[in-house]
Amino acid sequence: MNGRIIGTLIKKDVVLFFRDKFFGVMTLLMIVVFIVIFFILPATIRGTIKVGFYVPSFSTFFSKNLMTDGLVIQNMESDEEVRRAVMEKEVQVGISIPGGISALLDSEKPTDIFVYSSSEVPKDIQEMYTVLMNEMVTRMAGKKSPVNWRAVVLGPDLGGSQVPYRNRMIPLFAFMLIITETLGLANLISSEWETGNVQALMVTPLTVIDFFAGKGFTGVGLAFSQAFVFMAVTGGLKQNAFLVITALFLGSILVTGLAFVLASVAKDMMSVLGWGVLVLIVLVLPATAALFPGLFSGWIKVIPSFFLVDILSRAVNYDIGWSGNLKNIFLLGGSGVVCVVFGVFFLKRKIS
């Protein structure tokens, strides 16, 4: 590899990228638009909380006392049904009070009452319901009762606070900025191939390795820098910054590999866009899943972009660090390497 030659190629590619009216303008525009949208979206969350409620007796008492703005009560038939409803995200909080609660309280024996919550419900909301229920049980018994309040989180415990929509959008926007470079880089390479520029480059001291290194650095650099700027401006680097940066870097490698694959099959800008849209649709699904949890089932996890979006979402929105993202980091890095190897293989065949 020749550093001087690779540097020359990168400089040339960056100049050409931003002189392409479509991709150059779109790249800059997307950063600005996503940042503007982020700041326009509300920073606070206001929503309705559904509570699944199982109490064999006194259900009317509890229902009436729990009536409040933004709260929907759903009476359930059993403790199992409450757990299932929470697991399947039909309700955010489930409360299960054993039958004969009145007698149990009178006997002054310790009694277990379960407050189930899904992993997306913030701890303060869980605690609020525990306090509320304790208050009502005390009122019903007419005295302080020996109740063991059992808070059970169903599903992975993501902890943290409830995430405002604009923060949920961060992984989606960052990913959109990165993935756009797939099209930009693929178009750059395929147009160089189409116009015979590659042929002209290949009769200079430049080697095939220099060529791929130049394209690789350009692709990773463009994708990473945009996402980095976006993250920095929107506060996505306030916590777990190194983890987020690592994820963005690995994601940029992934899309660069995909750009190589795309460039190897595409003949011109139109075919880049044609194939690229197909790839985008598939890759954007995991990002949407982060925005709307429960929309897709587990199959989404086989799409490599899921690992990137999941890391960003967990690190930025739930303050989960390296230990909780290690598996995703390895999978994202592995997917990136596989994509680059395939991309270089196919593109080299085309160029040679």
Next chain:
Amino acid sequence: MSPDAINVDNIEFSYGNVHAVKGITFDVKEKEIFGFLGPNGAGKSTTIKMLTGQIFPKKGKISVLGMDVTKKTGRVQARIGVSFEQTNLYEQMSAVENLKLFADLFGVKKFDADKLLAMVDLHGRNRDHVSTFSKGMKQRLMLARALVNQPEILFLDEPTEGLDPVSADNIRKIILKERERGAAVFLTTHDMMEADKLSDRVAFIHEGKIVALDSPYHLKQKFGKRLIKVETETASGELKETEITMDEPYTADDVRSLFAEEKVITIHSEEASLEDIFIQITGRGLTG
């Protein structure tokens, strides 16, 4: 005798089942302009690709500037310049940017793009995007690009294709200047007049094989017929054209009798062109 700039020994190349080059052998001397002529699909471009290290021969050996091009591709490419038939400039970059890019790739220090652009008559358009250039201007810029590293061998693939006579003549002058500077020139062209004017030697390639190789003069001597074309006026006032083959025992008598018996209006000699010779050897023209 000057050493060889290029030495090609029995090279072959196939694209799948298509045998594009079938064992050709030739050499190009230093400071020589070597014309490589043949119709489309004859194997010209494949040969250039092999000589410039873009593809490697399946059989045979190629030595360029004393180096095996398959083993020292990078070193060879650092000392050659290539101008392609297809315009392959960066259209969204200026003329200067295009030249500087390649000068940087070649590692040329103190590169003067403006001087090179003046040499190919592109001064005044240095900072304009190539997309605004005419075909002739692009062709000249391609030639300038091939010269950024002052190559020892210049490969020119159809350098005057589709150009107006003035632009074509400018390019021919630059080719001759490059020869004067000391470069060998490997030239492929359809234009037989151009090959005739410029080339020290020409090779005819047909269906992947070299069918003739010599100087244009010797090829004409060997294969061509020299003629005298005489235009006369008959008694009824009609014009008639008569061709008399030169260098024959009866030539002088035929000319004498024409002058004695008829009124000669015009008379001029005519040599066989390289095109005629190519047709004579291969049975087909070069432009097909």
